[in-house]
Amino acid sequence: MRKLVLLLVMIVGITLAGCSSNEASGDGSGTTLTFYSTATSEEDKKVISEAVAAFEEKYPDIDIEDNYPGDGYEDMLRVKMAANDLPDLFDTHGWAKQRYGEYVADLSAMEWVKNLDPALDPILKDEEGKVYAYPLNQAKDGISYNATLLNEYGIKPPTTFKSFMKALEEIKERSKGEVTPFWFNGSDKSALGQYFDQFATPLLVTDEKHNYEKELINGTFDWSHYTFLPEKLLEMKEKGLLNKDVLTAQIQQKAQLMAQGKIGFTLASSSLGPAVEDLNPEVQVGVIPMPTIHQGDEPSWIGGERHTVAIWKDTEHIEEAKKFIEFLAQPEIAKKIAEGTSLPAGLKNIEAENYYSEYYKKYEDVKVQPYFDRVYLPSGMWNVMGSTGQQLLSGKMTPEEVSKKMAEEYKRLLDQ
Template identity: 55%
Template sequence: MRLCFRSFLLVMLAVMILAGCTDEETEVSSKDNEGSGNQVTLTVYSTVSNEAEQNAVKKVVNDFEKENPHIRINLNLPGQDYESQLRIRMAANDLPDLFDTHGWAKNRYGEYTMDLRDMDWVEHLDPTLEQIFIDEKGKVYAYPLNQAMDGLTYNKQILEDYNIEVPETFEEFMQSLETIKEKSDGEIAPFWFDGSTTTSFGQYYDQFATPLLITHPDHDYRDELLNGTFDWEPYTFLSEKLLEMHEKDLLNIDVLTARTYEQNQLIAQGKIAFVMRTVPINVIKELNPDIELGVMPVPAIHQGDSPSWIGGERHTLAIWKDTPHPEEAKAFLDFLSRPENVKAVAEGTSLSAGLTNAKADIYYQPYFDKYKDIVVEPYFDRIYLPNGMWKPMGMSGQELLSGALSPKGVTQKMKSEYLRLFEQAGFD
């Protein structure tokens, strides 16, 4: 009995000693945390996707952390899940400290963003971006890492071999496709789509909608689109032409099953003449150093009109208005806005800089310079369509070419979705 009691006392003593150690360790840990109170972590979300883009952003992040050791950047690159993740965080009103507005600085994310008008870099904002990033009250919504000037990319050698001038009108574009099909004996896809996804069809409808419905004074429907009275009948033209291309074998034979990853290989092999996007030249040059590509504005559709660049914001960073670290977030944007970093990010993403304090040495710059007098029009869906139209717009291309919808059926679907979403959300 005495042995058991002594054992009990020893156990209790051990517990008391351990408890004392635990209390001491907790106190030390608390002191350590107090000592590191100046350490800040900024959560940053971006849509940069390909490896070259990601490396460019990671490089400036690393340089910033070296210069500012008390600030850590938690960089998130969710890829295709970006939009869904941001929607969830918006619903919870818990956004990252800095995030990419990817084309929606005002219309989707505006109420969540800090006003950046007092930052020094604003005076260097490219004038072509002012309507996108600054509202009528002067609020500046986001910082532009670069800017987009979209049209079509083409294989320069193919056009030269077949004596084809860069088309300026839709009619000339169609003639170019037919010439390529005929002279290549079907070995080259005149106009290539990765139709297993909705993206490239969405780009076709979105970019060609501008010359069809906006830029020509006799075919300007911007007011009707913005107030909800557009009847959509003129939109049928785009589906009729896309179906005509398909029926005449002017598109790739596997248009509905082709995948995005195949594009770069086929371009490098000289198997594609035109694509509906600006392609990552650095990746393609690695596959074929001798390849020569060009970019061109979107051809005019109506007689007497001029081609158009379709563009605006591409990669950006906005600061969440409720970030607990506003000064550190601004410090990161200040760092990005240094000329050497403006240049590095633009060149790493193969796009023009968003600020005028640096000029990027990018592959496509000679083409942007050649067409410097061409007006840059904003992306059609970001201005004239209610939020949520991109997916049905892209899907309609798949449904058209698979035979599920006629050209008029596509128009009716777009009209129905437009009215439903317009009534649901409307425009501010």
């Protein structure tokens, strides 16, 4: 009896090993591609997973193993880059050229490239014409707001930082403190990092008289020019314009509180509007470009690539990987993904209708500026922006100390 059991175990083991070997070798039994995405919201993951399933149905000989590591994505990809063993397909999440450029295949010969939105050219193409990734959608980040509340209070969406501060104070006064003027899920330092990153562009880049691009890039930037941002954030806290639980609030609370009419403004999130609509259709969420800081400047969106699909240049399945991207670029699929993620499509031939369409249409002439840290800061500074924001609001740092810390880390990371 024992001999029979052992024989059965050996047969099963050999069979399983053979299946695994056939799948990996691509000997006719099918090809499996690994795909890693930075999508975190349930809405975003759902629409991408549905696209994967539709592809697999059309091409039954190709399987896509889609993965959504969440907060662990960047660390995981860094390890894989160090080992030169990346997924067959992966999301470049804003770093198509700077971080992942040497690891991705050139997609410039693909049919969809002729329809690439020109706004994404500086982010996804280089001077030689190499195309680094396919954009599932594109980010247009600004500030989300409770449009229902602002209409009720007679507050116009602000276009300048001065009018933004005034709007926050009006919300506090009109609601008698029942509504948080500017809400952050500050338990996650990235939320505070987002504040600094988005406002740094109108402070230090877009205004001609206050443009420090050259200094930021060559390492000579005087970080005292940055102090305005921590000063204003601290002023908001001291005036009661931020949520009292700013350092412990969780991102899951955002949609619930907005749906309850308890938030005036918060940093933009593409999934916020649809989530609020599901909870309370009576509340309309709007979005505006970033207000100007310097007189005479123009508002701007902050963004570029949001979710993308790049191909690892050393994949053994380059043709199958391209076939997947070709499928994603089909108009009906591209439209569905853009609408499902509530963001504009990355292709100019796609008219995507989503929750924020009226706002994107209203501000269609507003330029999109790239994320500040992706262009002007060395890798690692995002963490510094977020952590100094937490220390500022906890009383452990002054605005001047925040700028000093930024200068120190900027120099240290730049020299690495």
